[in-house]
Amino acid sequence: MKLLVVEDDAALQATLVRTLARRGFAVTAVGDGPAALARWAAGAPDAVVLDLTLPGLDGLQVLAQARAQGLRTPVLILTARGTVGDRVLGLNAGADDYLPKPFDLDELEARLRALVRRSAPMPGAAPPPAAVQIGSLRHDRDGGAIYRDGVPMELTPRELALMHALLARPGHAVAKERLFEQVFPGEAEVRYEAIEVVAYRLRRKLADTGVELVTLRGLGYLLRAVS
Template sequence: MKLLLVEDDAAMQAAMQRALERRGFQVSTCGDGARALDRWRAAVPDAVVLDLSLPGLDGLQVLAQARAEGLDAPVIILTARGTVGDRILGLNTGADDYLPKPFDLDELEARLRALVRRRGGNGPADTTSWCGLRVDASSGAVYHLDKPLELAPREAALLRALLGRPGHAVAKERLFEIVFAGDDSVQIEAVEVVAYRLRKKLAPTGVQLVTLRGLGYLLQAPA
Protein backbone atom coordinates (compact mmCIF):
# COMPACT_ATOMS: atom_id res chain seq x y z
CA MET A 1 0.00 0.00 0.00
CA LYS A 2 1.31 3.43 -0.96
CA LEU A 3 0.68 5.84 1.89
CA LEU A 4 1.00 9.62 2.00
CA LEU A 5 1.76 10.78 5.55
CA VAL A 6 1.22 14.51 6.14
CA GLU A 7 2.55 15.50 9.57
CA ASP A 8 4.49 18.67 10.43
CA ASP A 9 6.09 17.39 13.65
CA ALA A 10 9.42 16.05 12.35
CA ALA A 11 10.01 13.62 15.21
CA MET A 12 6.50 12.16 15.02
CA GLN A 13 6.68 12.01 11.23
CA ALA A 14 9.95 10.04 11.33
CA ALA A 15 8.69 7.67 14.03
CA MET A 16 5.43 6.99 12.19
CA GLN A 17 7.24 6.46 8.89
CA ARG A 18 9.58 3.89 10.42
CA ALA A 19 6.76 2.08 12.18
CA LEU A 20 4.46 1.95 9.16
CA GLU A 21 7.23 0.86 6.79
CA ARG A 22 8.06 -1.92 9.21
CA ARG A 23 4.45 -3.01 8.82
CA GLY A 24 4.85 -3.20 5.03
CA PHE A 25 3.59 0.22 3.87
CA GLN A 26 5.39 2.36 1.29
CA VAL A 27 5.36 5.76 2.99
CA SER A 28 5.85 9.16 1.38
CA THR A 29 6.03 12.03 3.87
CA CYS A 30 5.32 15.75 3.83
CA GLY A 31 5.11 18.40 6.53
CA ASP A 32 3.48 21.25 4.62
CA GLY A 33 -0.12 21.60 3.44
CA ALA A 34 0.53 23.07 -0.01
CA ARG A 35 3.30 20.60 -0.76
CA ALA A 36 1.08 17.78 0.40
CA LEU A 37 -1.37 18.58 -2.37
CA ASP A 38 1.46 18.53 -4.91
CA ARG A 39 2.60 15.12 -3.63
CA TRP A 40 -0.95 13.81 -3.72
CA ARG A 41 -1.43 14.93 -7.32
CA ALA A 42 1.95 13.65 -8.53
CA ALA A 43 1.78 10.13 -7.11
CA VAL A 44 -1.74 9.11 -6.18
CA PRO A 45 -1.57 7.15 -2.91
CA ASP A 46 -3.75 4.28 -1.76
CA ALA A 47 -4.48 6.19 1.45
CA VAL A 48 -3.61 9.47 3.18
CA VAL A 49 -2.89 10.09 6.85
CA LEU A 50 -3.49 13.79 7.36
CA ASP A 51 -2.71 15.99 10.36
CA LEU A 52 -4.96 19.04 10.76
CA SER A 53 -2.41 21.53 12.12
CA LEU A 54 -0.14 22.22 9.16
CA PRO A 55 1.83 25.23 7.89
CA GLY A 56 0.75 26.71 4.58
CA LEU A 57 -2.70 25.15 4.24
CA ASP A 58 -4.21 23.42 7.25
CA GLY A 59 -5.41 19.84 6.97
CA LEU A 60 -9.06 20.70 6.34
CA GLN A 61 -8.07 23.07 3.51
CA VAL A 62 -5.88 20.37 1.99
CA LEU A 63 -8.71 17.87 2.23
CA ALA A 64 -11.34 20.21 0.80
CA GLN A 65 -9.17 21.17 -2.16
CA ALA A 66 -8.20 17.55 -2.83
CA ARG A 67 -11.84 16.46 -2.90
CA ALA A 68 -12.74 19.41 -5.13
CA GLU A 69 -10.08 18.23 -7.60
CA GLY A 70 -11.42 14.68 -7.56
CA LEU A 71 -8.57 13.20 -5.50
CA ASP A 72 -10.51 10.42 -3.81
CA ALA A 73 -7.93 8.36 -1.89
CA PRO A 74 -9.30 7.46 1.55
CA VAL A 75 -8.16 9.83 4.29
CA ILE A 76 -7.64 9.34 8.00
CA ILE A 77 -7.36 12.57 9.96
CA LEU A 78 -4.94 12.64 12.89
CA THR A 79 -5.22 15.54 15.28
CA ALA A 80 -5.05 16.66 18.88
CA ARG A 81 -8.40 18.39 18.34
CA GLY A 82 -10.71 15.91 19.96
CA THR A 83 -14.11 17.60 20.11
CA VAL A 84 -17.17 16.17 18.42
CA GLY A 85 -17.48 19.34 16.34
CA ASP A 86 -13.98 18.91 14.93
CA ARG A 87 -14.68 15.29 14.04
CA ILE A 88 -17.92 16.18 12.29
CA LEU A 89 -16.24 19.02 10.38
CA GLY A 90 -13.46 16.71 9.21
CA LEU A 91 -15.84 13.97 8.11
CA ASN A 92 -18.13 16.46 6.35
CA THR A 93 -15.12 17.90 4.51
CA GLY A 94 -14.39 14.49 3.03
CA ALA A 95 -12.39 12.47 5.55
CA ASP A 96 -13.13 8.76 5.79
CA ASP A 97 -12.00 8.27 9.37
CA TYR A 98 -10.74 10.23 12.36
CA LEU A 99 -8.14 9.24 14.97
CA PRO A 100 -7.34 11.61 17.85
CA LYS A 101 -3.82 11.98 19.22
CA PRO A 102 -2.31 10.20 21.04
CA PHE A 103 -3.17 7.06 19.11
CA ASP A 104 -2.09 3.43 18.90
CA LEU A 105 -0.16 2.45 15.76
CA ASP A 106 -1.84 -0.95 15.62
CA GLU A 107 -5.22 0.77 15.52
CA LEU A 108 -4.01 3.16 12.80
CA GLU A 109 -2.77 0.23 10.71
CA ALA A 110 -6.06 -1.66 11.15
CA ARG A 111 -8.08 1.37 10.14
CA LEU A 112 -5.93 2.00 7.06
CA ARG A 113 -6.32 -1.58 5.87
CA ALA A 114 -10.07 -1.47 6.49
CA LEU A 115 -10.42 1.74 4.48
CA VAL A 116 -8.54 0.36 1.49
CA ARG A 117 -10.49 -2.91 1.65
CA ARG A 118 -13.74 -0.96 1.46
CA ARG A 119 -12.40 1.02 -1.53
CA GLY A 120 -11.26 -2.17 -3.28
CA GLY A 121 -7.59 -1.15 -3.25
CA ASN A 122 -4.64 -3.25 -4.35
CA GLY A 123 -2.31 -2.72 -1.42
CA PRO A 124 -1.84 -4.85 1.67
CA ALA A 125 -5.57 -4.84 2.25
CA ASP A 126 -5.65 -7.44 -0.52
CA THR A 127 -3.30 -10.39 -0.53
CA THR A 128 0.12 -10.14 -2.14
CA SER A 129 0.83 -13.37 -4.07
CA TRP A 130 3.85 -14.47 -6.07
CA CYS A 131 5.16 -17.93 -7.01
CA GLY A 132 2.97 -19.63 -4.44
CA LEU A 133 3.90 -17.21 -1.67
CA ARG A 134 1.06 -15.20 -0.18
CA VAL A 135 1.00 -12.46 2.45
CA ASP A 136 -2.10 -12.38 4.63
CA ALA A 137 -3.34 -8.79 4.75
CA SER A 138 -4.68 -8.77 8.28
CA SER A 139 -1.93 -10.65 10.12
CA GLY A 140 1.14 -10.14 7.92
CA ALA A 141 1.80 -13.89 7.99
CA VAL A 142 3.33 -15.45 4.87
CA TYR A 143 1.99 -18.66 3.34
CA HIS A 144 3.34 -21.01 0.68
CA LEU A 145 0.61 -22.90 -1.17
CA ASP A 146 -1.72 -21.98 1.70
CA LYS A 147 0.56 -23.49 4.34
CA PRO A 148 2.03 -20.96 6.81
CA LEU A 149 5.78 -20.49 6.74
CA GLU A 150 7.36 -20.66 10.19
CA LEU A 151 9.24 -17.38 10.21
CA ALA A 152 10.64 -15.22 12.97
CA PRO A 153 9.21 -11.65 12.95
CA ARG A 154 12.29 -10.17 11.28
CA GLU A 155 12.42 -12.94 8.69
CA ALA A 156 8.76 -12.28 7.87
CA ALA A 157 9.42 -8.52 7.64
CA LEU A 158 12.30 -9.11 5.25
CA LEU A 159 10.26 -11.45 3.08
CA ARG A 160 7.30 -9.05 2.95
CA ALA A 161 9.64 -6.24 1.87
CA LEU A 162 11.11 -8.37 -0.92
CA LEU A 163 7.68 -9.56 -2.03
CA GLY A 164 6.82 -5.92 -2.67
CA ARG A 165 9.27 -6.02 -5.62
CA PRO A 166 9.82 -9.67 -6.59
CA GLY A 167 12.57 -10.08 -9.15
CA HIS A 168 13.98 -6.62 -8.38
CA ALA A 169 16.84 -5.78 -6.06
CA VAL A 170 16.05 -4.04 -2.79
CA ALA A 171 18.99 -2.22 -1.20
CA LYS A 172 20.42 -3.61 2.02
CA GLU A 173 20.09 -0.16 3.62
CA ARG A 174 16.39 -0.04 2.78
CA LEU A 175 15.82 -3.53 4.16
CA PHE A 176 17.69 -2.62 7.33
CA GLU A 177 15.33 0.34 7.88
CA ILE A 178 12.31 -1.93 7.51
CA VAL A 179 13.48 -5.01 9.41
CA PHE A 180 15.24 -3.19 12.27
CA ALA A 181 13.13 -0.02 12.41
CA GLY A 182 13.78 1.90 15.60
CA ASP A 183 16.46 -0.53 16.87
CA ASP A 184 19.71 1.37 17.33
CA SER A 185 21.48 -1.54 18.99
CA VAL A 186 22.30 -3.42 15.76
CA GLN A 187 24.52 -2.77 12.74
CA ILE A 188 23.48 -3.00 9.11
CA GLU A 189 25.33 -6.34 8.76
CA ALA A 190 22.53 -7.88 10.84
CA VAL A 191 20.45 -7.95 7.65
CA GLU A 192 22.83 -10.62 6.33
CA VAL A 193 22.04 -12.89 9.28
CA VAL A 194 18.28 -12.53 8.76
CA ALA A 195 18.70 -13.13 5.02
CA TYR A 196 20.76 -16.27 5.66
CA ARG A 197 18.05 -17.72 7.91
CA LEU A 198 15.27 -16.74 5.52
CA ARG A 199 17.12 -18.28 2.57
CA LYS A 200 17.16 -21.67 4.30
CA LYS A 201 13.45 -21.49 5.12
CA LEU A 202 12.59 -20.59 1.52
CA ALA A 203 14.57 -23.51 0.09
CA PRO A 204 11.62 -25.98 0.14
CA THR A 205 9.49 -23.49 -1.84
CA GLY A 206 11.95 -23.26 -4.73
CA VAL A 207 12.04 -19.47 -4.44
CA GLN A 208 15.61 -18.22 -4.14
CA LEU A 209 16.81 -15.27 -2.09
CA VAL A 210 19.69 -13.90 -4.15
CA THR A 211 22.44 -11.60 -2.87
CA LEU A 212 23.60 -9.00 -5.38
CA ARG A 213 26.92 -7.52 -4.32
CA GLY A 214 26.62 -3.76 -3.91
CA LEU A 215 22.92 -3.76 -4.83
CA GLY A 216 21.07 -5.70 -2.14
CA TYR A 217 18.77 -8.71 -2.28
CA LEU A 218 16.05 -10.01 -4.56
CA LEU A 219 13.62 -12.92 -4.82
CA GLN A 220 14.09 -15.17 -7.84
CA ALA A 221 11.36 -17.44 -9.16
CA PRO A 222 11.91 -21.21 -9.16
CA ALA A 223 13.74 -22.50 -12.22
Protein backbone atom coordinates in the same frame (compact mmCIF):
# COMPACT_ATOMS: atom_id res chain seq x y z
CA MET B 1 0.26 -0.26 -0.20
CA LYS B 2 1.28 3.33 -0.92
CA LEU B 3 0.68 5.75 1.94
CA LEU B 4 1.03 9.54 2.12
CA VAL B 5 1.65 10.87 5.64
CA VAL B 6 1.06 14.60 6.15
CA GLU B 7 2.43 15.58 9.56
CA ASP B 8 4.40 18.71 10.51
CA ASP B 9 5.80 17.33 13.79
CA ALA B 10 9.20 16.02 12.67
CA ALA B 11 9.55 13.48 15.48
CA LEU B 12 6.07 12.04 14.99
CA GLN B 13 6.50 12.03 11.23
CA ALA B 14 9.73 10.06 11.53
CA THR B 15 8.09 7.57 13.90
CA LEU B 16 5.16 7.03 11.54
CA VAL B 17 7.40 6.56 8.52
CA ARG B 18 9.68 4.10 10.31
CA THR B 19 6.89 2.09 11.93
CA LEU B 20 4.55 1.90 8.94
CA ALA B 21 7.40 1.03 6.59
CA ARG B 22 8.28 -1.92 8.84
CA ARG B 23 4.66 -3.05 8.56
CA GLY B 24 4.73 -3.20 4.79
CA PHE B 25 3.61 0.29 3.72
CA ALA B 26 5.46 2.31 1.10
CA VAL B 27 5.43 5.65 2.92
CA THR B 28 5.93 9.16 1.57
CA ALA B 29 5.87 11.98 4.13
CA VAL B 30 5.48 15.76 3.85
CA GLY B 31 5.15 18.46 6.49
CA ASP B 32 3.00 21.26 5.08
CA GLY B 33 -0.27 21.80 3.22
CA PRO B 34 0.92 22.88 -0.24
CA ALA B 35 3.44 20.03 -0.41
CA ALA B 36 0.70 17.60 0.63
CA LEU B 37 -1.56 18.66 -2.22
CA ALA B 38 1.24 18.47 -4.77
CA ARG B 39 2.46 15.05 -3.65
CA TRP B 40 -1.09 13.71 -3.34
CA ALA B 41 -1.94 14.70 -6.91
CA ALA B 42 1.34 13.38 -8.28
CA GLY B 43 1.66 10.14 -6.34
CA ALA B 44 -1.84 8.53 -6.34
CA PRO B 45 -1.47 6.97 -2.85
CA ASP B 46 -3.76 4.22 -1.59
CA ALA B 47 -4.49 6.17 1.61
CA VAL B 48 -3.61 9.50 3.23
CA VAL B 49 -2.91 10.16 6.91
CA LEU B 50 -3.63 13.86 7.37
CA ASP B 51 -2.89 16.10 10.33
CA LEU B 52 -5.19 19.12 10.74
CA THR B 53 -2.66 21.64 12.07
CA LEU B 54 -0.29 22.31 9.18
CA PRO B 55 1.69 25.31 7.89
CA GLY B 56 0.68 26.86 4.59
CA LEU B 57 -2.76 25.25 4.41
CA ASP B 58 -4.42 23.48 7.31
CA GLY B 59 -5.63 19.92 6.98
CA LEU B 60 -9.26 20.82 6.28
CA GLN B 61 -8.18 23.15 3.46
CA VAL B 62 -5.95 20.46 2.00
CA LEU B 63 -8.79 17.95 2.16
CA ALA B 64 -11.36 20.30 0.63
CA GLN B 65 -9.06 21.26 -2.24
CA ALA B 66 -8.10 17.64 -2.89
CA ARG B 67 -11.74 16.57 -3.09
CA ALA B 68 -12.51 19.55 -5.35
CA GLN B 69 -9.73 18.33 -7.67
CA GLY B 70 -11.37 14.90 -7.82
CA LEU B 71 -8.84 13.13 -5.59
CA ARG B 72 -10.85 10.35 -3.95
CA THR B 73 -8.10 8.65 -1.96
CA PRO B 74 -9.40 7.50 1.45
CA VAL B 75 -8.26 9.86 4.20
CA LEU B 76 -7.70 9.26 7.90
CA ILE B 77 -7.45 12.48 9.89
CA LEU B 78 -4.87 12.32 12.66
CA THR B 79 -4.95 15.24 15.06
CA ALA B 80 -4.87 16.48 18.62
CA ARG B 81 -8.23 18.19 18.05
CA GLY B 82 -10.59 15.77 19.75
CA THR B 83 -13.95 17.54 19.93
CA VAL B 84 -17.06 16.24 18.18
CA GLY B 85 -17.27 19.49 16.22
CA ASP B 86 -13.80 19.01 14.76
CA ARG B 87 -14.57 15.41 13.84
CA VAL B 88 -17.79 16.44 12.10
CA LEU B 89 -15.96 19.19 10.19
CA GLY B 90 -13.32 16.73 9.02
CA LEU B 91 -15.77 14.05 7.96
CA ASN B 92 -18.06 16.53 6.21
CA ALA B 93 -15.04 17.88 4.35
CA GLY B 94 -14.48 14.42 2.90
CA ALA B 95 -12.45 12.43 5.43
CA ASP B 96 -13.19 8.73 5.80
CA ASP B 97 -12.02 8.17 9.36
CA TYR B 98 -10.69 10.08 12.37
CA LEU B 99 -8.11 9.08 14.98
CA PRO B 100 -7.27 11.54 17.79
CA LYS B 101 -3.80 11.89 19.29
CA PRO B 102 -2.37 10.17 21.24
CA PHE B 103 -3.08 6.96 19.35
CA ASP B 104 -2.03 3.33 19.20
CA LEU B 105 0.05 2.36 16.16
CA ASP B 106 -1.69 -1.02 15.88
CA GLU B 107 -5.05 0.75 15.69
CA LEU B 108 -3.73 3.18 13.10
CA GLU B 109 -2.54 0.31 10.93
CA ALA B 110 -5.85 -1.55 11.29
CA ARG B 111 -7.87 1.52 10.36
CA LEU B 112 -5.70 2.24 7.31
CA ARG B 113 -6.02 -1.31 6.01
CA ALA B 114 -9.79 -1.19 6.58
CA LEU B 115 -10.02 2.10 4.66
CA VAL B 116 -8.17 0.67 1.68
CA ARG B 117 -10.25 -2.52 1.68
CA ARG B 118 -13.50 -0.54 1.70
CA SER B 119 -12.39 1.77 -1.10
CA ALA B 120 -11.17 -1.00 -3.43
CA PRO B 121 -13.53 -1.32 -6.46
CA MET B 122 -15.03 -4.66 -7.36
CA PRO B 123 -13.47 -6.20 -10.50
CA GLY B 124 -15.23 -4.89 -13.61
CA ALA B 125 -17.32 -2.40 -11.63
CA ALA B 126 -18.25 0.92 -13.22
CA PRO B 127 -17.03 4.08 -11.44
CA PRO B 128 -19.60 5.45 -8.96
CA PRO B 129 -21.57 8.60 -9.82
CA ALA B 130 -20.32 11.89 -8.39
CA ALA B 131 -23.53 12.32 -6.35
CA VAL B 132 -26.40 10.16 -5.14
CA GLN B 133 -29.91 11.60 -4.77
CA ILE B 134 -32.56 9.83 -2.69
CA GLY B 135 -35.65 11.60 -1.41
CA SER B 136 -34.64 15.10 -0.37
CA LEU B 137 -31.10 13.91 0.39
CA ARG B 138 -28.05 14.28 -1.81
CA HIS B 139 -24.72 12.60 -1.08
CA ASP B 140 -21.72 14.39 -2.58
CA ARG B 141 -19.28 11.51 -3.08
CA ASP B 142 -16.33 13.81 -3.77
CA GLY B 143 -16.80 15.98 -0.69
CA GLY B 144 -18.41 13.34 1.52
CA ALA B 145 -21.13 15.69 2.81
CA ILE B 146 -24.84 14.82 2.87
CA TYR B 147 -27.33 17.56 2.06
CA ARG B 148 -31.04 17.88 2.82
CA ASP B 149 -32.72 20.22 0.36
CA GLY B 150 -29.30 21.73 -0.35
CA VAL B 151 -28.38 22.28 3.32
CA PRO B 152 -25.67 20.10 4.97
CA MET B 153 -27.16 17.73 7.53
CA GLU B 154 -25.86 17.86 11.10
CA LEU B 155 -24.69 14.29 11.66
CA THR B 156 -22.29 12.84 14.19
CA PRO B 157 -19.21 11.07 12.76
CA ARG B 158 -20.78 7.65 13.37
CA GLU B 159 -24.11 8.66 11.85
CA LEU B 160 -22.24 10.01 8.83
CA ALA B 161 -20.21 6.81 8.52
CA LEU B 162 -23.42 4.76 8.62
CA MET B 163 -25.01 6.97 5.95
CA HIS B 164 -21.94 6.64 3.73
CA ALA B 165 -22.08 2.86 4.00
CA LEU B 166 -25.81 2.71 3.23
CA LEU B 167 -25.66 5.26 0.41
CA ALA B 168 -23.02 3.18 -1.33
CA ARG B 169 -25.91 0.83 -2.21
CA PRO B 170 -29.23 2.65 -1.68
CA GLY B 171 -32.19 0.30 -1.75
CA HIS B 172 -30.00 -2.72 -0.95
CA ALA B 173 -29.50 -4.36 2.41
CA VAL B 174 -26.10 -3.97 4.07
CA ALA B 175 -25.16 -6.52 6.71
CA LYS B 176 -24.79 -5.36 10.30
CA GLU B 177 -21.31 -6.86 10.45
CA ARG B 178 -20.12 -4.74 7.53
CA LEU B 179 -21.78 -1.62 8.92
CA PHE B 180 -20.19 -2.19 12.32
CA GLU B 181 -16.73 -2.38 10.72
CA GLN B 182 -17.27 0.94 8.98
CA VAL B 183 -18.92 2.82 11.85
CA PHE B 184 -16.60 1.48 14.59
CA PRO B 185 -13.36 0.65 12.74
CA GLY B 186 -10.76 -0.97 14.98
CA GLU B 187 -12.84 -0.38 18.14
CA ALA B 188 -12.74 -3.86 19.63
CA GLU B 189 -14.07 -2.66 22.99
CA VAL B 190 -17.39 -1.48 21.49
CA ARG B 191 -20.29 -3.91 21.79
CA TYR B 192 -21.82 -5.16 18.55
CA GLU B 193 -25.26 -3.82 19.56
CA ALA B 194 -23.92 -0.24 19.44
CA ILE B 195 -24.72 -0.12 15.72
CA GLU B 196 -28.41 -0.32 16.66
CA VAL B 197 -28.07 2.83 18.78
CA VAL B 198 -26.51 4.74 15.88
CA ALA B 199 -29.25 3.48 13.54
CA TYR B 200 -31.96 4.56 15.99
CA ARG B 201 -30.59 8.10 16.25
CA LEU B 202 -30.10 8.36 12.50
CA ARG B 203 -33.64 7.15 11.84
CA ARG B 204 -35.00 10.06 13.90
CA LYS B 205 -32.94 12.57 11.89
CA LEU B 206 -34.27 11.14 8.62
CA ALA B 207 -37.87 11.93 9.55
CA ASP B 208 -39.62 13.99 6.83
CA THR B 209 -36.70 13.65 4.40
CA GLY B 210 -38.48 11.25 2.06
CA VAL B 211 -35.96 8.58 3.08
CA GLU B 212 -36.37 5.82 5.64
CA LEU B 213 -33.88 3.54 7.34
CA VAL B 214 -35.31 0.03 7.32
CA THR B 215 -34.25 -2.83 9.59
CA LEU B 216 -34.30 -6.23 7.91
CA ARG B 217 -34.08 -8.99 10.48
CA GLY B 218 -31.20 -11.32 9.74
CA LEU B 219 -29.97 -9.15 6.86
CA GLY B 220 -29.08 -5.70 8.18
CA TYR B 221 -30.25 -2.24 7.18
CA LEU B 222 -31.16 -0.43 3.99
CA LEU B 223 -32.06 3.10 2.90
CA ARG B 224 -35.01 3.59 0.60
CA ALA B 225 -37.07 6.45 -0.71
CA VAL B 226 -40.56 6.79 0.74
CA SER B 227 -43.20 6.83 -1.98
